[in-house]
Amino acid sequence: MDGHATLAGPCCHREEVRKSRFAAHAAPVADAAAALRFIEERRAADASHNCWAYRIGNQYRYSDDGEPGGTAGRPILQAIDGQGYDRVAVLVARWFGGIKLGTGGLVRAYGGCAANCLRAGTRIAWVPMARVCCGCSHAERGRLAPRLAAHGAAIEAERFSADGVVLELSVPRAALDALASAVADLTRGRASWAVLQE
Numbered sequence: 001m002d003g004h005a006t007l008a009g010p011c012c013h014r015e016e017v018r019k020s021r022f023a024a025h026a027a028p029v030a031d032a033a034a035a036l037r038f039i040e041e042r043r044a045a046d047a048s049h050n051c052w053a054y055r056i057g058n059q060y061r062y063s064d065d066g067e068p069g070g071t072a073g074r075p076i077l078q079a080i081d082g083q084g085y086d087r088v089a090v091l092v093a094r095w096f097g098g099i100k101l102g103t104g105g106l107v108r109a110y111g112g113c114a115a116n117c118l119r120a121g122t123r124i125a126w127v128p129m130a131r132v133c134c135g136c137s138h139a140e141r142g143r144l145a146p147r148l149a150a151h152g153a154a155i156e157a158e159r160f161s162a163d164g165v166v167l168e169l170s171v172p173r174a175a176l177d178a179l180a181s182a183v184a185d186l187t188r189g190r191a192s193w194a195v196l197q198e
Contacts (some may be wrong), residue, residue, distance in 0.1 A: 004086035004126050011121035017109040019097025023047075024117035026090040032059060035089040047093035051110055053077035054089035061130045067094075067110075071103050075111030083118050086126055090114045127152070130176055132169040134183060138159035143186055151179040168196075 010027040025042040029035040035054035043050045051072035053062035062073030062147075076090050092113050101109055136144060141164075148155065148167075152175055157168040171179055176195065183191050 006126040008071035043092040048096040052091040071106035076176035079114035131196040
């Protein structure tokens with residue numbers, strides 16, 4: 001899912017459809033646990049239904065929360081995918097207004113409210129990152145720092161020992177090979193380089 005976007009922060013949108021009130025809340029999420037936490041926090045206790053969806057890379061889930069199957073959660077997920085979002089969770093709460101919307105009406109209402117909510121948010125590019133463990137000497141550490149920054153890598157943690165330093169890095173996936181070569185050249189092949197997860 002390279003080239004996707006996520007939200008810069010939480011956003012919300014409210015609308016009324018034939019006397020039913022809808023409130024959508026969306027936020028960037030790092031993983032499934034964060035998505036479910038956000039959904040639980042935004043769930044409206046007095047709403048008739050709290051329907052939701054999230055997309056994190058190839059992982060996704062959705063819930064119709066008592067609405068007819070396929071009329072709420074899936075349209076919310078389609079709104080996320082339709083706008084090219086990743087690492088996003090959306091909850092749409094509905095307060096029933098006494099007029100049945102029918103399956104088509106529900107699909108349009110939930111999907112439309114979710115889409116309008118996402119449009120109201122601030123879109124930022126999402127760069128797929130990999131975690132890398134890099135070991136080098138104390139002297140090489142100083143020379144490596146500017147090279148890492150030039151490739152968009154960030155030092156997340158470092159452990160020092162008598163032999164040298166072990167850096168835990170967050171590296172843009174697209175820069176992995178080029179940075180591995182640069183580190184090998186700079187340290188004449190002495191540095192260790194292991195991709196922990198992508």
